[in-house]
Structures are given as structure tokens and as C-alpha cells.
Amino acid sequence: MEFEQSHRLVEEARLVNAGGCVTIQGVRGPLPLKGGAPPALAERLTAWTTEDELGQSLDLPVVYYVLNILRRYGLLQTRYQTASDLLFTVSPAPGTTRGFQGGTVRLSRFAYLRQDQGAAKLESPLSSCRVTIHDPLLAAFVFELCSSVSRELGAAERLFAGILSSVGMLDSADTSSVSLPVWEFHDLLFHGRTSPGFHPYPYGGTFRHKENRPAQPVVKSWPETTDVLPLASPSDNLQSKLQTPFVEVLNRRQSVREPGTRSINVCEIGAFLHESARLKRVLDNPGYHCAASLRPYPSGGALHSLEVYFLAHRCEGLKKGVYHYDPQAHAVRPLAVSPEDLAGLLAVCPFPDTGWGLPDVTFYISSRFERTAWKYESIAYRLVQQDLGCLYQTMYLVATALDLAPCALGVTQCALLAKVLGIDPHSEPFVGAFTLSAR
Ligand SMILES: Cc1cc2nc3c(=O)[nH]c(=O)nc-3n(C[C@H](O)[C@H](O)[C@H](O)COP(=O)(O)O)c2cc1C
Numbered sequence: 001m002e003f004e005q006s007h008r009l010v011e012e013a014r015l016v017n018a019g020g021c022v023t024i025q026g027v028r029g030p031l032p033l034k035g036g037a038p039p040a041l042a043e044r045l046t047a048w049t050t051e052d053e054l055g056q057s058l059d060l061p062v063v064y065y066v067l068n069i070l071r072r073y074g075l076l077q078t079r080y081q082t083a084s085d086l087l088f089t090v091s092p093a094p095g096t097t098r099g100f101q102g103g104t105v106r107l108s109r110f111a112y113l114r115q116d117q118g119a120a121k122l123e124s125p126l127s128s129c130r131v132t133i134h135d136p137l138l139a140a141f142v143f144e145l146c147s148s149v150s151r152e153l154g155a156a157e158r159l160f161a162g163i164l165s166s167v168g169m170l171d172s173a174d175t176s177s178v179s180l181p182v183w184e185f186h187d188l189l190f191h192g193r194t195s196p197g198f199h200p201y202p203y204g205g206t207f208r209h210k211e212n213r214p215a216q217p218v219v220k221s222w223p224e225t226t227d228v229l230p231l232a233s234p235s236d237n238l239q240s241k242l243q244t245p246f247v248e249v250l251n252r253r254q255s256v257r258e259p260g261t262r263s264i265n266v267c268e269i270g271a272f273l274h275e276s277a278r279l280k281r282v283l284d285n286p287g288y289h290c291a292a293s294l295r296p297y298p299s300g301g302a303l304h305s306l307e308v309y310f311l312a313h314r315c316e317g318l319k320k321g322v323y324h325y326d327p328q329a330h331a332v333r334p335l336a337v338s339p340e341d342l343a344g345l346l347a348v349c350p351f352p353d354t355g356w357g358l359p360d361v362t363f364y365i366s367s368r369f370e371r372t373a374w375k376y377e378s379i380a381y382r383l384v385q386q387d388l389g390c391l392y393q394t395m396y397l398v399a400t401a402l403d404l405a406p407c408a409l410g411v412t413q414c415a416l417l418a419k420v421l422g423i424d425p426h427s428e429p430f431v432g433a434f435t436l437s438a439r
Helices: 037-044 051-057 060-072 136-144 155-166 171-175 185-193 236-242 246-252 266-277 339-346 369-375 380-401 414-421
Strands: 004-009 014-018 021-026 029-033 076-081 086-091 112-116 119-123 130-133 281-283 292-294 306-312 321-326 331-334 361-367 404-409 430-438
Touching (some): 004 051, 014 037, 029 037, 037 051, 060 076, 076 155, 136 155, 236 266, 236 380, 246 380, 306 380, 369 380, 380 430, 414 430
Antiparallel strands (some): 004 076, 086 130, 281 292, 306 321, 321 331
16 A cells, blocks of 8 residues: 655744744754755645655755754654545654564553544653544554554554654553653653653743733732731741751751640741741733742742642631631631531541641642743643742741741642632642641
């Protein structure tokens, strides 16, 4: 069976003509095109074109030379078809391809099929290419490839399997590193899809939502009617603890899970939040696309998407309940939670089997994810996790200076909190938790 290939620049590539100098802007940077033929060829490649069609107006050796360069830069996608049917598209086309080698084949456990813009896309964190399947028979073949396939393959299946093998989507790719067995699918997907070089998508501060939705405000807004309890700045006594030499604080820092005999008080909570999470300054320079802020801990793009809530179990000066911290007003808002829901939260001990009971206070940290995703493409959730690490360490150090008992928690009751607090888990997912007690 005869297969035809046609080519096109990848969707992310832009052809820029500045003063007669033609450049292709791709995800990996600009590629200037010199001479007469390459720019003409690139122009033709803004639409699907077969090699035969390109050869009608340009020298074939030049065509192959330029196509090879475009492939090496990840700027070319290639579509395979028969005289009557589209089969599949590989984008970007890999620098080199090998034909089907024969033998038993199976899909990599890291490969996944998803719907994107109405098309069926096969992707893998082990591949910087994506394969769009146009032919239902090849989609069925992908299903079959979930088990080992050793039968004789048809011509289109052999072509397809050769490409899947070339782009690292067959099982053989999984054996290329001795470390792969320890990776779970979701961990490698998160790592690969957020690390430049392992995926074909744009990344960084692209502001891709700038035209279709406004940036979220620097601080979370609440209905006017919500109660606000102002917190004090650190008192003289707590202020002097905060003057402890930095290296001493670093050396003393450790996770302390056992609550003290006395309970924490609202002044300590106020000092702790003031030094670890308050908003120090809004950055609303007209040069910025969206307002940002400065706080004690750093944040990607100064966007500070993290929100701090806490469950007060035993806190002098604060009723048992759930509160939200307003970092701009340095105040807390008591949140309406039913007695049953409060009992449900108080029933979850972060340190089970220790016999220590609940910490005085458990902080729950959410992310107004859209703050970060509005600006950053591909890496937004990675930045949120990194911001969280910065907040954790700042909280640890401040708690240590204040002579309190801090401990980070790796897992939090994300679904329960979203339900109890009536927060949409996709608008504002809970991403972390941190316990604090008196010592
Ligand atoms: C991201 C992160 C998650 C953690 N999760 C938990 C946890 O769920 N439960 C717990 O008891 N300790 C947790 N810890 C505390 C670690 O167990 C602790 O940092 C580690 O044992 C080292 O002890 P140190 O903090 O006293 O130096 C966490 C720490 C970090 C940084």
C-alpha cells in the first residue's frame, strides 16, 4: 500500500517577516531563514503540502535539506495518509524515524489518549511528540496495543507502530532507563509536561488568557457582610523572640508534632501570620499585565495564589472553628461551618496513633490557581507547588523563632475541605496543610 506524507509548520510556530528577514518563531526560539528558497518553502508550509507539491516549484534537495532542519528544530509536523484516508499526524515530527522492527509490540504504560480540540491525541511524558489519530482503525489498534500484539501487522499498522516506536510510545522506551519502574504515570506526566524539552507545548509567562478573562485580584474578596477580626502585629514579647539570630533559628528548626500543655493564643497566631504570610506591598505598576504583591515568602511572578485558612481547635482568644486569613488587612474571617462539618474536621487527627490528639491549629493552604495559570502556561501547577514549599519553610522558621511547635503535612483533606467550606475544588484547590501548637 502507498502512503503519502504531507508537512506543515507546527501550530505553535509563527512566520515573522521583519524588514525582508524571515524568521520562524517556535517554542524553542527563533530560526532565521536565509536565501530565497527556505523562506518560500516556509511560506508554503503554513498549509499542508506534500513533498511532490513542494518539488514542483523548488529543488528537491533543497526541500529535503530544509525539511530536515525544520524537523531538528521541532518546527515541522507530518501527516500520513492513503489516497483516500487520513491516517495520523505526528507533531512535531521526530528528527529521525525508523520503520517497524517486527516482533511483539505493546503501548508504553506512560502513553495516554485524550480528546483535544475535537481530535484524538496520543501523548506520553517520555515523548516530546504527540500523535493525532484520524483513522478509527488505528484508534482500535491503540486499544489492541494495550496488550502485547504479536500477530502480523497490516501495512498501516506497521507504519504507525514504526512511528510510535520512533517517538518513544512503545514499551521498549520504558526499558531505556533503569529508574523508570519507580515512576508512577501521574508523577512522570507532571514532571514531563512541566519541564521544557520533554513536551512540545509553549511554556512560561505567555499570558494566554489575557484576551478572554480578567486577571483575578491580588487578594480574595468576601461578601461585605462577613465578620472580620483584626489580628495584632507582634507584641513586644513576641517581637523580641523574632529577633533570635537567623542561624540559631535555622539550627533549631524541626518538626514538632506533640502539642504543649498550654494552648496557643490569638496573639501568637497573629505574630505567626504577620511574619510568614501578610501582604507587605501591592505591585500594580502599569507595566505589569496584572497586579502582584510582596509577602515574606517568594512566589513565581509575585502572583501569590496561596490562601491560608485554619482550623482552630484550641486557641486562647479564638472560638473553635474555621477561619480565613486576609493577608492585606492582617485579619481573620470566621467561616460559617455547620456543627456536623466542624466535628468532621476535628475528627481527622493529622498524627494518628501517636496518642497526642489534635494540634492547637491546623492551617489549610489553597491556591487561587487562576492567578498563576492566567500568566503561566505549562508550569502553573509546578509553580504553585514551589510557592507552597517556600511558604512551608517560612512558616517553619517563624514558628521556630516564636518557640511554637510546627509541622508540615504532605496530604490534606482536599475534598472534605472543599465540601465543608463550599469552595470549588478546581477554582481554589487545597494544596497543603501545616500544624501549629504551643510548646
Ligand atoms: C512537604 C512536607 C510534607 C510533610 N508531611 C508530613 C506529614 O504528613 N506528617 C508528618 O508527621 N510530618 C510531615 N512532614 C515533616 C517531615 O516528616 C520532617 O520534615 C522530616 O521528618 C524531617 O524532620 P525535621 O522537620 O524535624 O527536620 C512533612 C515535611 C514536608 C517538608
